[in-house]
Amino acid sequence: MRIKSVIAASMMMPAVAMAWPWSTDMMNQPSIKPQEGAMLDFPERSIPVGGMPTQVADREASRDITNPVEATAKSIDTGRVLFKIYCAACHGQTGAADSPVSGKIGAIALNDDYVQGSLSEGWLWGTITFGSYVMPAYGVPQGKRGSNDLNVEERWHVVNYIKHGLVKDAAAAATKTAAK
Template identity: 80%
Template sequence: MRLKSVIAAAALMMPAAAMAWPWSTDMMNQPNIKPQEGEMIPFPERSIPVGGIPTQVADREAAKPMKNPIEATPKSIAQGRTLFKIYCAACHGLTGAGDSPVSGKIGAIALNDSYVQENLTEGWVWGTITFGSYVMPAYGVPQGKRGSNDLNVEERWHVVNYVKHGLMKDHAAATRTAAAE
């Protein structure tokens, strides 16, 4: 009777012992590439990016010759206006005139100035938004770190469309409204 008890106890313990062996986790720990792990393999030469905007620039000076890949449509300008009012108006003013309570203290420039509108390229404006300047913080992704106030690449280009194609119209409308009052 005693031998039967030992055999029965051993038989009951076998599944538990089998689960402790290394082969019980082979499917989970097999060689594979997990998402977001390791270095990204570079794209083959002459490959065509799909749904992306090239933005590999080192600093704002390198961004100067970049062309805006997003057409300045009314929809893009409206989206840029919304983002401008959220992120930029605190320092540059609602119409970009540099007339906010903060702008005098920090030296924010007037974006509706003829120098900005005529001489600064869209790439330079995008680079300034991305990397910041002497006083202005970066709203891009500097050195691979992402902050809570960062705009993605497309959003930055929408802001550029607004600054270059919609800001002057909004400033003129605000000036006419203020003069009429």
């Protein structure tokens, strides 16, 4: 009887349950993510097929990389889906830094001249890969403050969406709201 009430009481205390060591983070799972740990050597005489550089030293070294993924409608669509999943929480659904947390953590707008005009596609890719000052990294293993959730190509799709879809989407959303 007594044990039952202890169990019942603990089930009613989700706040305490949150603090248990095994419930820290759903993002960092034991599953092995791409490029985590030592990379194996490629088999002898293998040749690159995708032709995309996968290992870059840091964000600075990414600045001048040419985007190897053409900004087709399909790429932009893929980028849009990934953007909504990975970026919108902080940068807002339309990238205008209008999510409930944008102001609190200082997430910047991605639809303004600074990002659209001054930042190169390589730099955007590098920012997604390595993170920024507050922003987390999406292309390096955990431990280096990353989650490694987006593979090389997916990161370029997000870049294509930011540069070729984001502003158009925001304008379309604004017209819709105005028409209401």
